[in-house]
Structures are given as structure tokens and as C-alpha cells.
Amino acid sequence: MISISRYDVIAMPSRAVLFAVILCSAAPVFSIGQTPANKQEEINQHSRLAQQYLHEQRPDLAIPELKDVVALDPENPDAQGNLGVLLFFRDDYAGAVPHLRAATRLQPNLWKIQGLLGLAELRTNDIHTGQQDLEAAFPHLTEEKFKFEAGRALLDSYAATGDLEKAATMASALLTSDPTNTSMLYTAYHLYSDLSDKAMITMALTAPNSAQMHQLMARELARHSDDTAAIANYREALRLDPELSGIHSELGTLLFNSSEENLRALAEGEFKAAIQANPDDEKAHLMLGIIAAKRGDYKAAYDSESRALSLQPDDSDAMLELAKVLVSMHQDDKAQQLLEHAVEIDPTNYVTHYRLAALYRRQGQMEKANAEVAAYKKYKDMTDKLEKIFHDMRVASNQKNADASDVPE
Secondary structure, three states: OOOHHHOEEEEOOOOOOEEEOOOOOOOOOOOOOOOOOOHHHHHHHHHHHHHHHHHOOOHHHHHHHHHHHHHHOOOOHHHHHHHHHHHHOOOOHHHHHHHHHHHHHHOOOOHHHHHHHHHHHHHOOOHHHHHHHHHHHHHHOOOHHHHHHHHHHHHHHHHHOOOHHHHHHHHHHHHHHOOOOHHHHHHHHHHHHHHHHHHHHHHHHHOOOOHHHHHHHHHHHHHOOOHHHHHHHHHHHHHHOOOOOOHHHHHHHHHHOOOOHHHHOOHHHHHHHHHHHOOOOHHHHHHHHHHHHHHOOHHHHHHHHHHHHHHOOOOHHHHHHHHHHHHHOOOHHHHHHHHHHHHHHOOOOHHHHHHHHHHHHHOOOHHHHHHHHHHHHHHHHHHHHHHHHHHHHHHHHHHHHHHHHOOOO
């Protein structure tokens, strides 16, 4: 008897995942032309011939034998599944669907088969059913390449039908297993940008004069380095709704990073207001700690940054800032522990590597220090290149806007 449970994913070309169909049986193979004694023997004969042809890499000959098995024994999940797989990889998706569906009906835990069924249904424009089958199979798929193929197909179907929220969720799940996949990174960027645009347009149409609309506009303006207009919109949002969630921290961060000293001086008041509105505002506690450290008030800095870290124990930025304060308080051992943990959480932060290298060098651990210096240079170079890309993008955007403003009406 053919065993579906022993399908094995062995490769993935660009258009599909290839399955090796492994057929096994303890009964002897019937020779071609042998007359079977009864129906079961006839089924066995066709099954053995299918196995033989597949071992000879002749799926064209195996398919008719499996069709004969299915005709004689339609409740055979092995034959149904194997036939469906072979038809699928001959691009006969419409022919594959009923056999793959029969196999999953007869044996519901065939997750690879159900995943393949979902792919076939999508390729025959049965979108709703295809999504349902892929959604059911996806959490149970263990072979990474096939799981990625199935998830990508599901994501594309969501995007095509306008379900951007589900598409973005699937993109996030796929990036978890393959975080450096450039195609998926771009897809995620595109989806989240579309979601952001959709939310912005919906808010502009439904609540154009709301505090949230001004907060949204402020974030967009800040993202495009128009700080003056961003600050004005934050203040208008606060005027409309003084209790607006998160707005004091957002405004405080913008003020803190301003190039104007008089604006930077206002940041501390916003972070204090944020904590008054929400005592568990981790960002506000961290920023107050940074401001206190700049003043040389390490006790206040330690208290604020420790509070921030207690609220978000895996915040690598809080670990870095608290470690800097601990070094200033001559508590190098505690600082080292925090920096080592911060590097584990975010190895791309070059400042953390630089600080850790300094501590190792002070202890005479030159091999570790040199390794951290190398990491510092690597990630510093990456960050500089990234900043240049963003700078060039902003310059190009500003030039485009300037050119547009010169067009006569």
C-alpha cells in the first residue's frame, strides 16, 4: 500500500516545492500483464506498478496506474494523495484538487497535502477555499521551505483581495523564520506603508479636525524632518485633547532631539507630564534618566532608568543608558552584565559594542575587547551607510516638493 505519511519535501524551485513521493509495500511487485485474482489483487498490482514507475522517474506512467487504483478504491487516501501530488507538479491544478481534497477528507491530519490543496485551489481561482485550506495547514507545517511557500501564497492572496491586515500579519510570521529575506522585507514594508496610508486617509475623511488627526500629522511631519510644523500639530492635538494617549512622550522626544536649545529645554516637562498621565510610560522614564545623566545627576538618572528597565526588561536602549550611568558610578561589573545582555538582544547597536570594548580593555581582556571593537566598526559602518541612504531620500523628496511648488497654477 502506498503511504502518504512518508512524503518528503526535498527542494524548492522558484515556482513550487518539489515533493519526493516515497512508495512502500511489503507485497511483491506484479509483472506487467499478470492477471489479478480479485479486486484487491488488481488494486495491489496497479499500486506496485505505480511504485515501479516512480522509482524509474516515470510519473507519466505512474499517473494512469494511480487513476486505476482510485477508480477501484476511491476511499484509498494514499492513492488519492499521491495522484493529487503528481498532477499538481504537472501543473494540472484542476485535476489535482479533487484527489488532494479526497485525501484530506479521508485522513484529516495530512497537513502537507492540505497545504498543497490550498495552493492548487488558489491557482484555480478558488480563493476563499484555498485560503481556508492554507490557513488550516500553515500552523502545522514543519518543513521551513514548504511553509514559506505556503505562507507566501496565502499572503499574496490576502493582498490581492484587499485584506491588508491579514497580509501584514502573515508577512510578520514569515519574517520570524527568515528575518533577512529581502523580498519579504520589501513586501512587509510595502504592506505596512499601505496600511499606514489607508489609516491616514480614513482618519482624514472621518475625523479631519480631531486630536488624533493632528497627532498623526505631527508624526508624519516629524518623519520628514519638518519639526516646526510637527510641534505645532502636537500642541494643537494637546489643546483639543489634553489626555491624548502617548502624546507627551512623542512631543518630548521631538523636542529633546531638536537642534534649538530653547526647544530642548522644554522636553523634560513633556516627559514629566507623560508620567503624570501614565506612571508606566517606559519611554518617558528612560528619557528623564538620560536628561538627568546629562546634568550629572547620576542618582536621579539611575532611579529613572532602573524604573524604565523594570517596565521593559528587554529594552536594550534602557540597558545601554543604565550601563553608562553605572560606569559613571564606578559599578563596572553591573554595567558589563547589562551591556552583554544588551548585545544579545540587539547586536546591531554599535554604541553598546564600543562601551563593552572599553570595559573589557580596562579589565585587560584584550581578545574580547578587540572582538567588540571589530563589531563596533562593522555596525557603525552599516549605520552610516543607512543614514546616508535616508539622507539622500529626504533630499530627493525635498527637491521634488520644491520643484512641484514652482509649477505655475
